[in-house]
Amino acid sequence: MTKTRLEAFSDAVIAIVITIMVLELKVPHGDTFAALIPVWPVALAYVLSFIYIGIYWNNHHHMLQAAQRVTGTVLWANLHLMFWLSLIPVTTAWMGEAPRATAPAACYGAVLFMAAVAYLILQRTIIATDGEHSVLADAIGRDTKGKISFGLYLAAIGLAWVAPWLSQLLYVLVAGLWLVPDRRIERQLSTGE
Amino acid sequence: MTKTRLEAFSDAVIAIVITIMVLELKVPHGDTFAALIPVWPVALAYVLSFIYIGIYWNNHHHMLQAAQRVTGTVLWANLHLMFWLSLIPVTTAWMGEAPRATAPAACYGAVLFMAAVAYLILQRTIIATDGEHSVLADAIGRDTKGKISFGLYLAAIGLAWVAPWLSQLLYVLVAGLWLVPDRRIERQLSTGE
């Protein structure tokens, strides 16, 4: 079945993206604990992005479990999501290096926003492909969490001009919101089995 | 079955190639939006190559689905394709750094041309291995798109001496031509099921 290969490819890309970020964590200059201090903001940005990519992997995992058919359009919608996810390491590194600047904080949010858009497109594509009996459509429901996230991302991007730390706080908030995996789909799947 | 492992290996290589390119996207120097301007041509080259590798992954995916047997010769023809694909990140970075120069634009096209040759060899190898009942042979048909691409690549390489942006325009054109996944194989497979 073709779904297996789509999952394998996505797993590989997400695994690479999540570990590529480690390469941005430079070996500290010097051999004392004091040498760890400048690494701090980068490390925090790395943890946040690790959680984001983890959330995407978890939800992607559940979404594809619910998907019934994989077409060329689904493959491209998936690649589009991978594209935005693969930009997270570079925006993470930029925000980690200049944690108090407007541009990095706004760009970090813009990439997260586009990743969320790409996720939504993939979701819609799978539902449209599966048709009216879509397990995914039932599982998603009204997607309140998704809608709130979009609003928070936009607010965070705007707040980058006011105070970058406010944007960063919102990024942490959205991550917290999603840290709970999508139990709705999980429940739907296990009752359907 | 051995086909699974060939697919898994190819998926891993393609996933790495597509994300290695991200590493070429350097963190901008400076913390303002102005710092993003010099990154622009590299980012555009990255998007184009991402689409190319996406196309290869999609078509490779469909081609292997149609393949019936995997021999040592098929494995090597596949590795040969992986070799040329793995050169795309470095030519992408070169063209992104010097978007108006002849050599990078010509080399970018030369690697794409060789990848197309390697794809054709793999296709022929699979058809020869599967013999007269090859699902792939029926699915490919006259391969007009393939023939046009070869012509456009050669034209683009030549035009690099005239005006690199003309070559780049042709690279975008060929990508556009292939962005539509190979519905011929998909149709063939679903009717054959």
Added chain:
Amino acid sequence: MTKTRLEAFSDAVIAIVITIMVLELKVPHGDTFAALIPVWPVALAYVLSFIYIGIYWNNHHHMLQAAQRVTGTVLWANLHLMFWLSLIPVTTAWMGEAPRATAPAACYGAVLFMAAVAYLILQRTIIATDGEHSVLADAIGRDTKGKISFGLYLAAIGLAWVAPWLSQLLYVLVAGLWLVPDRRIERQLSTGE
């Protein structure tokens, strides 16, 4: 089944972590055998970490074989383990560059300690998920080796302030302790088949 995809993702992350460390092994400066001398401590640190990650892969492999159900909580416990494993290359490089300093030796141990904690959490999560008929719980038994390791890691971190080479000796010792794969689970599984 969802377990397959969890394994595939973990394999990919562990494979990337183990090979990312190679990138830290710089090409020697100069073209003589003497140029290899400064590379030596980094190479030794690399070998040690390679063995550690190999141990984690092996035990992770056996643990997941014994796992019966995969829930969202298991996915996150697994990602948490991946997080700490992905920090090993950077602490390895730091300790390799400054083998006689306190901070790198202590940090190397701290990351190993946290990875061990994450492993334990994953184990507990799987057992709690599988419930009273857990194959894993029977296989683990009293986990003496695990308890000894925690003690040795803490001792090693403390000793980094006394003599870093003592810490490093303890890291080698713990690795030796685990090099024997978890035959308990293997036995349990093969008798259960």
Added chain:
Amino acid sequence: MTKTRLEAFSDAVIAIVITIMVLELKVPHGDTFAALIPVWPVALAYVLSFIYIGIYWNNHHHMLQAAQRVTGTVLWANLHLMFWLSLIPVTTAWMGEAPRATAPAACYGAVLFMAAVAYLILQRTIIATDGEHSVLADAIGRDTKGKISFGLYLAAIGLAWVAPWLSQLLYVLVAGLWLVPDRRIERQLSTGE
């Protein structure tokens, strides 16, 4: 079955190793064709190593197909092989940078030699695990090609002190010898089916 996961892990490591080498191929300094000239020896070394790793992947693929059981010892013998393969990119880059020096040419051969030793150990381990009905043992036969390779590697390492290009010639020769995939195992497997 556990063999699947061993294959998946090996595929991932080999795929990463083969593409990590690309990272050593630096973007040329300058935007003319002349800028490609200093890249030449590195590119040739890269092609040779690509073929070597391709050979290992192919033969590893066939060997594991013939393997019947996977134990902890097999896992470690496999990791040991992965260790030596993961050193190929760094020795390749060194030999590519200093193609006329003794030390890089000798080290390149030493890593190939150790990889061959690790391969042999893995083979023996699998045969010992499978016992007297081992499909692999029948397929390997007297392993003349393997024995010749060991001799040629040793000769090449020695010749690095006489003339590095002679060593490099021998490395090309051994690669040529193995480029033909292991048809013996393939034949054995297809008759056994």
